[in-house]
Amino acid sequence: MDKLTTHLNTNFYTLYREWHYKDIEPRIFVEEMLLETNADGEAKVPSDYKIHCFGKTQYIQVDTDRFVEHTRSIFDENWNVMPIKYLYQLPNIIPNKPEHLNIMLEIARMLIMSPYLRVDLYNIQGRIVVGELTFIPEGGTGRFTPSEWDKKLGDLWN
Secondary structure: OHHHHHHHOOOHHHHHOOHHHOOOOOOOOOOOOOOEEOOOOOEEOOOEEEEEEEOOEEEEEEEEOOOOOOEEEEEOOOOOEOOOEEOOEOOOOOOOOOOOHHHHHHHHHHHOOOOOEEEEEEEEOOEEEEEEEEOOHHHHOOOEEOOHHHHHHHOOOO
C-alpha cells in the first residue's frame, strides 16, 4: 500500500517533465500477470517486444529476463541484429524471431498516433497482447551505444 500511495502522490510531469502526464489524475490499474511456459513446463515472464515506430520505419527492441538478468537486443524489421546497445547488456544468445512478427509489426503500425511511438507487445505462445504505448521511453534520457545512433534514430523522427 505504501508503494501504491507513493505512486499516486507522485507528479510524473514535475519529476520527469513528460508533458503528456501534466493533467492526468493518477490511477492504479491491476493487470493480468502474463506468463509463458518454457520447454521444461515452468512459467516465466515473457520477452517484451518494444516496437519503435518512426512513421513506417520500425525497430524492434527485445527485453528478456527483465526481473533476473535484464538484457536487451535491437533488430530491424527483417530481424537483423542492429549494432546498438541501449542501456542494458546484449544477451549471450540472440532471441529467435517471434512467431507472427509480421502481425506484431502491423499492430504497431495501426496504433501509431504521433511522429514517434513505442508499442510494447508480448507474444505468448502465439497470443499477442498489447502492453503499453510510450511516447518518451526512458523519459527521453536513454543513451545508445555507439552514440551516433542517437542521431541516426533522431533523423527518422519528422
